[in-house]
Amino acid sequence: MKLVIDCLGGDQSPGANIDGSLRALDRYPDLELVLCGDEAAISAYLAQKATPEARAKISLVHAPGVITGDDKPTDAIRLKKDSSMMSAIRLLREDETVSGIVSTGATGSLIAAATLRIGRIPGVIRPAFCPILPTMDGGVVGLCDSGANVDCSPQQLVQFAIMASAYMKVNFGKDSPRVALLNVGTEAEKGDDLRRETYKILSQLPFINFVGNMESRDFISGKYDLVVADGFSGNVLVKSTEGTALQLLKKIKRDIYSRNVYKLGALFMKKMFEEEKEFMNYQNYGGSVLLGTEKVIVKGHGSSDEAAVFACIRQAYTMATANLRDIICAEIEKAEGFMENIG
Amino acid sequence: MKLVIDCLGGDQSPGANIDGSLRALDRYPDLELVLCGDEAAISAYLAQKATPEARAKISLVHAPGVITGDDKPTDAIRLKKDSSMMSAIRLLREDETVSGIVSTGATGSLIAAATLRIGRIPGVIRPAFCPILPTMDGGVVGLCDSGANVDCSPQQLVQFAIMASAYMKVNFGKDSPRVALLNVGTEAEKGDDLRRETYKILSQLPFINFVGNMESRDFISGKYDLVVADGFSGNVLVKSTEGTALQLLKKIKRDIYSRNVYKLGALFMKKMFEEEKEFMNYQNYGGSVLLGTEKVIVKGHGSSDEAAVFACIRQAYTMATANLRDIICAEIEKAEGFMENIG
Known part of the structure; x- marks a missing residue:
């Protein structure tokens, strides 16, 4: 079970994001995490705080750019490709071993990027935010x-x-x-x-x-x-x-x-x-989730602390483990058949 | 200045509606009121509470039926013609000396009846509730x-x-x-x-x-x-x-x-x-008003007490005295000309 964590964009980033990640690794033995952000800063933080076991389950992606609420989502996607959020989304899209993302960054940009870049579950008209x-x-x-x-x-x-x-x-x-x-x-x-x-x-x-x-x-x-x-x-x-x-x-x-x-x-x-x-x-x-995409998208509040980030990772872990994607896929198909019948 | 008061339909009706009316008559010397409701009940109440001066400025319409929130507005208009609310709306429509209505009855029925039965100010597409x-x-x-x-x-x-x-x-x-x-x-x-x-x-x-x-x-x-x-x-x-x-x-x-x-x-x-x-x-x-009709429509909260009913009557009195209808008519016309120009 591998998830990617966007470590920038929250009020308490990257500290809260990293601390929440370490807590999740401690809690879920089969979990692996990819942390996106300023690699040097994250490394230094991990050197102080992570146990060797936790550190072994973490890989890093250097992506120091931050997307804020002031960035227009379409501009953020187009112009801030090296931001932690867009790098995390790119990894989620390209690496089939990564099941989901947790971000405490700008909501609009995350929804737009996930909707545009991550495939929809078959039958889903548009993803929705919950x-x-x-x-x-x-x-x-x-x-x-x-x-x-x-x-x-x-x-x-x-x-x-x-x-x-x-x-x-x-x-x-x-x-x-x-x-x-x-x-x-x-x-x-x-x-x-x-x-x-x-x-x-x-x-x-x-x-x-x-x-x-x-x-x-x-x-x-x-x-x-x-x-x-x-x-x-x-x-x-x-x-x-x-x-x-x-x-x-x-x-x-x-x-x-x-x-x-x-x-x-x-x-x-x-x-x-x-x-x-x-x-x-x-x-x-817990975080808000985007439902209907092929992979798990969890958006934590901008002010998330360690506990809130941990709760978001737990959420993503639960959704991925339960294979919510397959459940949704089957139910959407069942509903389509039913709706055709009631005309 | 003449207003019609729907004396039924509120939680404290007719007492609060009549008490609020008496307070308004005391406050505004040029005000006259028509009270709609159970005539015998209102008469008995007025005999106890109204001064001769106030009583002289009150006329009554016997309309004992009550419209509640459970009545579908279209049914209320069609089937409850002898209700206090519909009688008040009918009076407002037919008597050109009556400038407005105050009701603490069912909101949906009042909006529907006023929209259907009271003319719109020229240029207004649809009345709106505020x-x-x-x-x-x-x-x-x-x-x-x-x-x-x-x-x-x-x-x-x-x-x-x-x-x-x-x-x-x-x-x-x-x-x-x-x-x-x-x-x-x-x-x-x-x-x-x-x-x-x-x-x-x-x-x-x-x-x-x-x-x-x-x-x-x-x-x-x-x-x-x-x-x-x-x-x-x-x-x-x-x-x-x-x-x-x-x-x-x-x-x-x-x-x-x-x-x-x-x-x-x-x-x-x-x-x-x-x-x-x-x-x-x-x-x-104060009450909520329906804007855009030829006459003043004020809806008090269902739980209105004497003070709240008085506040609603004051509101209706102010709107009628200031001739809000003419102000709206002129502004809507001005805006139409402007919108044609900006295309």
């Missing part, structure tokens, strides 16, 4: 697509449901993930043509546990394991959920300082507020 | 459209910007409202064709203070006065903002009870948590 968010009952919910495809057909939305259901099964142990369709109301006839047509197909597909339309207010309620959306509204949903939570916690923090009695109370509750912030920080629940 | 939300700096932000139009053209989005800018000016004293376009990223070329075309027009319209694309995470940051969106993604945004805030506050409340030290701290902070909840409760910032 982050994981915390729910109020202590569980998690997936959202697919959250930004890779701003224009979608009903067939694409159905594929998102299939691919992400398989992912939630394999990675989060959800036997029969409850799938909802993001809509403006819960009734079957709500929304535009895209939603009505998607609803019709999903409610007839026997191997998807489709529970109906969902309004965005219920996204993190815990009633759903997976929400299916076009990439535009999915992107609006994930960013407003994260943004509202963080802004509200920030406001509470500020308001605490407005009165002495609040400050006094907050002394007792400091830990709780820290926990709430950690709770809403969705990097803690 | 709620107001609190921002983290203590201000407010409008969102237009938030659900009346799930499919939109660039021309419609431009009209939403024009209509809601005029509204934010008249009702919230914002001289030159900062208008943002809801998108998946801030760069000009982000999003789908709808977003790119809308961006192009908005950035050239001289009388709109267009400040660019906005990601949903910044919606309540205070950086914008008005956000323009298609009704689908706007609906996702407003409901996820409200839903996330309320769920997070609920979770914090629950977590407080998990440890005695938190309970102790919370004793000092009870008032603050109540304030945060009130802060995020967007009924406190």
Whole structure:
């Protein structure tokens, strides 16, 4: 089992990426890693931190260029060929022994490069991006697509449901993930043509546990394991959920300082507020994955620390070991046959 | 100045609706109100609470039927003609002395009935719904459209910007409202064709203070006065903002009870948590308005109390007094001329 790690582009790169890699090597004896980044810097870091056993399972690719969120993805792909991210993608494309990539770099560039350079699973119309968010009952919910495809057909939305259901099964142990369709109301006839047509197909597909339309207010309620959306509204949903939570916690923090009695109370509750912030920080629940490509693509949060990078590698390892690619391939084929029948 | 008040359909109806009406009559000497609902019940309530001066400015329409959120809007319009909401809409349509309606009833039915039965301002393609939300700096932000139009053209989005800018000016004293376009990223070329075309027009319209694309995470940051969106993604945004805030506050409340030290701290902070909840409760910032119709349509939150109903009536009164209809009519015409020129 070999994975490539993009060691640049995160806020705590390359340290967190390398530390997370070492932890993963320690945990999974059959794992080998290729680290992409500034070779001299990584070597020096490894000389200090890696055991000889771990070091033997690491190979390096010198690719010192960094892609940031300011780079336009199409430019990044075309002009930053020697960047760690693009070198990692190139290796993933060319070396058939490498099963997947973990990156904490720029999301847009990673999605674009993986979509353009890594082949699609047969039958998949377009890959889709699926982050994981915390729910109020202590569980998690997936959202697919959250930004890779701003224009979608009903067939694409159905594929998102299939691919992400398989992912939630394999990675989060959800036997029969409850799938909802993001809509403006819960009734079957709500929304535009895209939603009505998607609803019709999903409610007839026997191997998807489709529970109906969902309004965005219920996204993190815990009633759903997976929400299916076009990439535009999915992107609006994930960013407003994260943004509202963080802004509200920030406001509470500020308001605490407005009165002495609040400050006094907050002394007792400091830990709780820290926990709430950690709770809403969705990097803690693992990386976001691009589903539908021949190889595993995991995107860690830009602020990922060692634990978050490790969680992303564990995710990639699980997806590759379970052969999620083959499961998706088979389910997509099964669904196509079914959709032809329901016409 | 005459307005019609739908006195049924809210959680605290008819009491809150009548009390709010009396407060408005007390505040605005030139105001007259028509109350729609169960005539006997309203009469009995007024006999107890209304001064003779207020009672003289009230007329009643007997319409005891209630439309709920469970009624399909098209059915509500067709089958519940004697409901308070449909009677109020009929009066608004037929009586030219009535300038607007305030309702705390079912949103979908009100939007549908007003869109179908009340004429559009010349040039307006479709009316749009605009709620107001609190921002983290203590201000407010409008969102237009938030659900009346799930499919939109660039021309419609431009009209939403024009209509809601005029509204934010008249009702919230914002001289030159900062208008943002809801998108998946801030760069000009982000999003789908709808977003790119809308961006192009908005950035050239001289009388709109267009400040660019906005990601949903910044919606309540205070950086914008008005956000323009298609009704689908706007609906996702407003409901996820409200839903996330309320769920997070609920979770914090629950977590407080998990440890005695938190309970102790919370004793000092009870008032603050109540304030945060009130802060995020967007009924406190006034009703949502339907923009683009010949008459004023204000929708109060279903849970509106006396103060919230009064705020809605004040809003309707302000819009009618300022003749927002004429302002919108003139601006839409001006924009059409401009758009023909930029082709």
